[in-house]
Amino acid sequence: MPSKDEKNLAQVIDKLAKMDEPRRSIMRRVHDVIVSAAPDLKPRIWYGMPAYARSASTPALVTLRNDDRMNLAITEKAPFQVAGGADGSLMPAAWYFEAVDEHTEQRIAEIVRSVVD
Template identity: 35%
Template sequence: MTTAETAPAGGFTDDERAAIKTRAAELRAEGKKGAKKADDLQAVIDAVAKMPPADRELAERVHSTITATAPELAPKTWYGMPAYANAEGKIVVTFKHSGKFKTRYSTIEFQDAAILDEGDIWPVSWAIPAWTPTVEATIVKAVAAAIRSS
């Protein structure tokens, strides 16, 4: 693998960063609505870049996983955190990094627009102390369920 293919400390690779910038430019070229989407995407990338390294690594993996699983969700910031909204502009899922509120772990949290209702009780928030294949699979499954219902 070349350096561009290998992510430093598990974060975005140089190729992934270039693809994000290219997508933002494509959105801006679409006109006013596209420019808003590009600005929202850039705000997410900027928010992630400001995070402490461990949180940033998790946020980058969460972003990649959510956008690959549900490209119809629009990245934007919500209270300064990365968030992903449905076509109606309602937030479906957010990433809250541990540095934001000085907590022990980062979380991925689903909002009301993600109707994950199952039985009498269901999870809407997961702690993510580290990125693993199990974490990724859980996020993929939850996001897929959330977009089927939103």
């Protein structure tokens, strides 16, 4: 019998599989980057979106959204740090993307690691 984590992962993979191309391939690539960058995060569905949490019973820290635009977002449950510089006390929380290249993969990995470190 599959574990809760295995069931949750299957739900996320199914959600990604139901997306139209090219978004399906892009979002699957981002999913792979997230689980590689933070292997301790557990994939699950959170408010209908693929998401990643510390466990099956804790709030999601990172979500993937597929609306008018695709985006990676940090939820309010993640530890935030003010941006500083020109952004002052603003806290970055969402990044939109239309494609994923190597540089974007690296930045996504950095963002996700910053949430779990």
